[in-house]
Amino acid sequence: MKTIFLHGLGQDCKSWERTAAAMGNGGDVYCPSLPDMLLGKEVCYANLYQTLEEYCEPFNEPFCLCGLSLGGILALHYAIAHSDRVAALVLIGTQYQMPKRLLTLQNILFRCMPNAAFQGMGFGKADVIKLSKSMMHLDFGQDLRRVHCWTLVVCGEKDRANRAAALKLKERIPRAQLAILPRAGHEVNTECPEALGDVLQAFLGKKS
Secondary structure, eight states: OOEEEEOOTTOOGGGGHHHHHHHTOGGGEEOOOHHHHTTTSOOSHHHHHHHHHHHHTTOOSOEEEEEETHHHHHHHHHHHHOTTTEEEEEEESOOSBOOHHHHHHHHHHHHHSOGGGGTTSSSOHHHHHHHHHHTTTOBOGGGGGGOOSEEEEEEETTOHHHHHHHHHHHHHSTTEEEEEETTOOSOHHHHSHHHHHHHHHHHHHHHO
């Protein structure tokens, strides 16, 4: 099964390399760069999601969509809107309803940070703030029942900020399973890529 990996904000497509290697999928793994997908377009969530739809259009058969954090939000949105195209869904450290207070505080902190702190993120300081602001009112809570594919919800044991959302996703998505990765924080694809690869391989192996 073809698998599309969507990285989190502050990561890049290379963040999935060790996880993909542990899965042993070879040429069936795709890891697009989210900043590159937005080249020439205004940075906002709506445009980012539109570019994901365009990226997925050429795939002829249903695929697995796996996303972490921002990538997980995009993956969830796509699975709700295109349930017939997603064979399996993996949501890692993912919120389905944006925590407005947290995002507001986060943007205040971003404004206080120097531009140099955003080097290597793919998005500059102004773009990160715009993207975060454009996501403020996202809420997929009423649409989770529309996800019909097999779903794996993953959360790091130490990722307290996303633990409650992971439990709710497991509860509200009809065919969802939950995996808590021991000793891992939020970015499980870089903190424990081999363990994540094993979990994904076991999950996808049963759905193939």
